[in-house]
Amino acid sequence: MRISPETVQQIIQAADVTEVVGEYVSLKKRGANMIACCPFHNEKTPSFYVSPAKGIYKCFGCGKAGDSVRFIMDIEGIGYPEALKHLAKKYGIEVAEREVTSEEQQAQNDKESLYIVLDFASKYYQNQLWKTPEGESIGQSYFKERGFNHTTIQKFDLGYSPDGWDSFTKHAIKHGFSLDILEKAGLTIIKDGKDSERTFPIDRFRGRVIFPIHNVGGKPIAFGARILKKDPNSPKYLNSPETAVYHKSHIVYGILQAKNPIRVEDNCYLVEGYTDVVSLNQSGVENVVASSGTSLTKEQIQLIRRFTNNITVLYDGDAAGIKASLRGIDIILEEGLNVKAVVFPDGDDPDSFIQKVGSQAFREYVQRTQKDFIRFKTEISLKDVGHDPIKRAEVIKELVETISKIPDSIKRSVFYQEVASLMGIEEQILITEGNKISLKKVNDAEKDRQRQTRIQPQQVGNLDVLVERPAVNQPTLPEKNEPQRSPISYQEEETVRLLVCYGSVVIEHIAVENRDVTLVDYVFQEIKEIAFETPTYQKILEIFREFYHRNEIPHTSHFTSHQDSEIQQQVINWLSTPHQLSENWLKKDIYIPIETDKLADLAYTNVLRLKKTRYESDMAKLSNQLLEAQSYEEQDQILVKMMQLKEVIKKIAGLLGTVVQG
Known part of the structure; x- marks a missing residue:
């Protein structure tokens, strides 16, 4: 399209x-x-x-x-x-689209095709929930039993998949989707028949309520589906397989609905299941996501960290489940986030508890019972220790292992103090043990890196005491060289940079003709129709020429929004700087010269340097031709050209205040 x-x-x-x-x-x-x-x-x-x-x-x-x-x-x-x-x-802008044929659908980019078919499936499941007798009697009944209202069901795009073997697959094929894309999206399974040469497709999700999983941008990328009838041969929950657009270790359920509330609250509640997320959201606790029963991953934590540095993990009263997940929570600390934990009474999970007490009491309970994760882990671990010194030592080692993963040294120090107090042990012993763990990890990592690169390590990781290490004489590999740039590329870059940033700026007023000369006017008057050697700079130059021939000058935004990624990247690099002048300098009348103050001189100097570099390049080419000349007459002609070029180069050098050798 x-x-x-x-x-x-x-x-x-x-x-x-x-x-x-x-x-x-x-x-x-x-x-x-x-x-x-x-x-x-x-x-x-x-x-x-x-x-x-x-x-x-x-x-x-x-x-x-x-x-x-x-x-x-x-x-x-x-x-x-x-x-x-x-x-x-x-932004509510209408984009006219035409129906695409099945051939065009197949030819689209694979990822885009997956997004299209997954969105199609999400709408199909929603339609089945609301507009079919089966969806109304089975799907809607289940959601109502869970206490989900109409608004919430629509907010999370919940749906229903009918109990037929291939109801969705047939519907999708009828609307132009191929079996190949349906299988790649994880929506259809291709089964082998009794005859090994024959296959038949079936729907992955059959007779289940559907929980669409969205990415941060709002696109459905996968589905979680809960079965509603007792079937010992089928799992209670069935999830989409990994696809080109869905990696379960990179996403958390509910992030679309929770991202803005997380930002506002500066905290993210982390629960286990889909229904916990939906139920809490409906009750007004919207800053909540679920790990969907999988072990937490670094990528999931990094996703949450886009919106907050604070996570509160909400556990149900299942002690075995809490202990099983403790080790996985360590990764949150390792990523530098602040973690607190809350445990609900036995028999309750976040969903049942909030429905029982309401959102206000829920928030008060969380606020009253939440503990920092290190204290929480310590207290949980101590319950099984009793007076057994061996088990107590194992718990201490586990706690030190957890604390050693925290990147912030001040936080580590605070937690060492806390654990020392709770466990009745000297703080320095914990610090020493933590240093051993950190040093071992660093040494192991450095040994691996040395085996791969043979480069001598330079840095030690999370140590809380000064550790001196003996120097080792070991040859290092030379750094990878950047691609060599020709001298003229620098002048070409400066020319188009000035055009992009200041093309429409007036650098001179000709009183006799009563007209202004812009930077673009001056540059094109000086360089005429010459072509640049660097492809990206030549493309930018040609864009300016096209506009200039129409008596127009392209705005900088034309390049920052350009479809050519090389042009866009290059221009943004010119426009970007990580440093800014303080506003106080202006308030104190401290004058800092900027490029526009000396733009005419910059343009003049750059054009001279561009010409000089081009002429020097031509001189080098003539020198090569001289060596290959076949006759004295040809040599004389080349020498004359070289003498003329040398005079021009000397003249430009004089204007630039430089010296030409030879």
Whole structure:
């Protein structure tokens, strides 16, 4: 599908970069910009900047950069047209679409096709719930028994899958989806028949209520399904398999509905099941997500950390379940988040407890009983220790192991003090043991790294005392060299950089003709129709020429929103800086010169350097031709050209105040 240029511009202009990025990360104001921890790589110190004025984002850690459209492409893993449609839907912009044939459907990008068919499936399950007798009598009845009202069911897009073997598959094929894409999306299973040469498709989810799993952007990427009839051969809950768009270790259930409440509350409640999330949300406790019964992963914690550094884990009264999950919670501490834990009375889980006491009493109970995770783990572990010194020693080692994972040294110190008090042991013993654990991990990691790279280690990890290590004489590998740039590429870059940033700025007024000369006028008057050697810079130059021939000058936003990722990335790099001048400097009348103050001189100098570098390149080519000349006449002609070029180079060098050798 092709979207008209006018609609594309309407979408780009409407898509405020702060709003778009802010749906995925928690932005904080810093001067004129917004900052956050980058959603594209794991970091604990923010290096991800958003510039509302320029409409761009830039991570100075991993290098990711772009505008609102590029951000959606990168974060969702979708193509340019799909990102535009995503933003158009968000901002209520109509995008005319035509029906696509089955051949065109198959030809689309795999990920985009998966998003399309998963959205189709989600709508199908919702339709089955609300508009079929089976869905009404079975699906709706179950949700009502759980206490879910109409609004909540629609808010979470809950649905129902009929009990037929292939009801959904037939429906999807009828609407142009292939068996291949249905299988890749985890919606259809291809079964082998009795005849090994024959296969037949069946629906993965049959006779179950459906809990769609959404990504942060709101797209359904998978489904959880609960069976409603007793069947010893079928699991109670059935989830989508891993696909190109769904990795269960990277997502938590309910993040779409919870992300903004988490940001507002600056805390995330972590529960186990789908119904806990839905029930708490309906009761007004909306900052809640579920790990969906799986062990917590680093990627899930990093997802939550986009919106808050505080997690409260809500446990039901099952002691065995609590002990089984304690080790997995350590990863939250390792990622630098603050963790508290709450246990509900025996027989209660978050869902049943909030329905029993109401949201106000629920919040009061959480506030009253929550404990920091280290104290919580200590108290839970001590219940089984009694007076057994061996078990007590094992508990202490486990607690030290947990504390040693905390990256912040001050927090580690506080928790060592707390555990020392609770366990009746000297704090220094805990610190020493923690240092041993940290040092062993660092040494093991460094040994692995040495085996792979043969580079001498330089740093020791989370130690709370000074540790000296003997130096080892070991050769190091040379650093990987960056691709060599030709001298002229630097002048080409500076030329197009000035055009992009200041093309429309007036650098001179010709009184006789009563006209202004812009930077673009001056540059094109000087460089004429020459071509640049660097492909990206030549593309930018050609864009300026196309506009200039129409008596127009492209705005900087034309490049920051350009579909060519190389052009977009390059321009954003020019526009971005991690440092800002303090506003106090202006208030104190401290003058700091900026580029526009000396733009005419910059343009003049750069054009001279560009010409000089090109002429020097031509001189080198002539020197090679001279060596290959076949006759004295040909040599004389080349020498004449070289003498002429040398004079021009000397003249330019004089204007630049440089010296030409030879």
